[in-house]
Amino acid sequence: MIKNWFKNIGPGTLVAAAFIGPGTVTVCTLAGVNFGYSLLWAMTLSIIATVVLQEMSARLGIISQKGLAELIKTEIKNPVFKILAIILIFSAIVLGNAAYEAGNITGGVLGLETLVGNPQIIFGGFSIHMLSICIGFLAFLLLYIGNYKILEKVLVSMVILMSFSFLVTAVITKPDIFAILKGMFIPKFPKDSLLSVIGLIGTTVVPYNLFLHASLVKEKWYDESDLRFARKDAVTAIVLGGLVSMCIIVSSASIQAKDISNAIDLAKGLEPLFGSFAKYFLSIGLFAAGITSAITAPLAAAYVASGCLGWKSDMKSKKFRSVWMFILFLGILFSSLGIKPIDIIKFAQVANGILLPVIAGFLIWVMNQESIFGIYKNSIKQNLLAFIILGISVLLSLATLNKVFNLNIF
Template identity: 60%
Template structure:
């Protein structure tokens, strides 16, 4: 077991971050609405995620710096451009993660709410959901310990549990294998376009690039360890992809198109496959919520630390204040049921802008020999990277356009 843990690293935290309630819900709806026919889109999403996360991990291991620090170093001669760029990154990550943290905690609450009925207490004129506080406290304890190994191993256990929960649920639905295999044949029907965009958008997450580059240097200290880092990245992201596919397969078993979330999926499976499936999926959703509730504040703190050039460690007061603030907002909005539409819209705009910008910058910096030496991108990696940049640019424009359509 000790040898196994020595090979498992930050990739698990990346999986924990992108398999959140949002991903679970999008994959559920993809299965409910389109059956197995979008499994190919998930496959492409996983490939794109592996390529970008490998670049981020390589950058972190070789330079022993996070992506934020490298951003700063490339604009030292142009302070105005540097601070504009840094301000955009901090605003997008900070506000975006605060908004998504509320969703992460709410997702974990949804999972438990299908098992625990009426988890609310009345305080004055407000109905307070105590499960939000429970999840928030659990995330707080793990983050406050500030011990990378404890955090990593806690998330490994949760991710493995989450994997088993979703995969067992998918197997319980007894899907037709021939229909599943047909789902890997590309289909670009116009009515599926928005769902395809959603599946890619929930897998390729901009803050994961910052998180991964910052975390690998906690685990590996030299470029000689790159093969282990790559193996860790590929294994973890592919596992996340398998989980996402399992959720799509589970969703396809529900013929009720009124299913709107993963919690509905958990309840919908009960009459078909018994109460066991309901409980397994509900606990899987809880695990998805708590893992993402830990990684989102951590990513925000690493971004601010790198952008502002803080040299102190993860146990420093100001580092902790950043993730505490993100976690506090998430618990507050989740427990009081506050749905701040404007904040979420702003988060969509900023993250829509950030994803292609960061993808472009990452591709650019991965070709600079003065930073990476012989570890720069190969021609194949660049070609694949350019395709991913084009897709992320389309995603960014589409997400922003969708926001303005709803104004």
């Protein structure tokens, strides 16, 4: 039974690996420090929304044996709308992931620094962080091998390590279980919490995961009968990923200090209260979050570029490799030179929140095409849930624009 379970996990775990990156760790840390358990409900909502959208994405990949970008390109008949859609998707996912990558690698570096220090080389007036190059090289090696099964096994292992690390950290803080349950299911909006709510949802329901999932499931499954495995895989992995995010919020809620701005500050804050074990577990979790996202972000960008430009989605093709190499190179460059990625991460998080309803709208529209999916097109119940999520994402996007640019929409 356990052997069969391991045999049928994979793409969903990679999706979880993708959304639990350093940005997620940072957002969850700040939510816990500033608002305690009161924003856990936003994670509950995020988990439900992610399960609904990613199930559609998995169904799309298995039934059509095509990627989301590829289907959007073929199904939009108006040439003007088609070009606009391709430009929007390409720029949002490929350029957005390039922005994320420096933060992903830097997040992994921050986790390792606690364990091995911070080796640097001074060259031509620049301080080069060697750990960034090491993490980048590891990501390069795994992606260059181009073997989905090897990539899957490595990322599943890292996600299990990350989940264990953050879970142990949360347990060490001896949280109030009743307060946690209350925070998970009773929505509250404490003062100045709107951007944190947007951040929690935006960092979990990630647009590029919709493209990544559809492309990955067809690497593993080829038949309609495999749909049940894909659904179970997606639900299990996404719920686990959401619980990991909740564990970070719970851990950070135990810290009384307010001068916490990232996970490393949280690790230092936990040490005097709960001993060095908490610091080390959190650091290992942050490293795992960084390295998994450093692999999945370039991979997703390559799949999207291939779909938009009509290339073959082969992990060993030169064109496919050229895209993820470009994304990875930028991430290593910015990270190794010590360029602070926090503003880039913030920009990408806000961009995700704004772009989500557009990408989700594309997905819902495509999943209602009976000519492609037949009996596997969206049911009334699936459409109802999808449109509720779409409505929430539109409101959150408007709230993001309103808050960031002072548009006075509300």
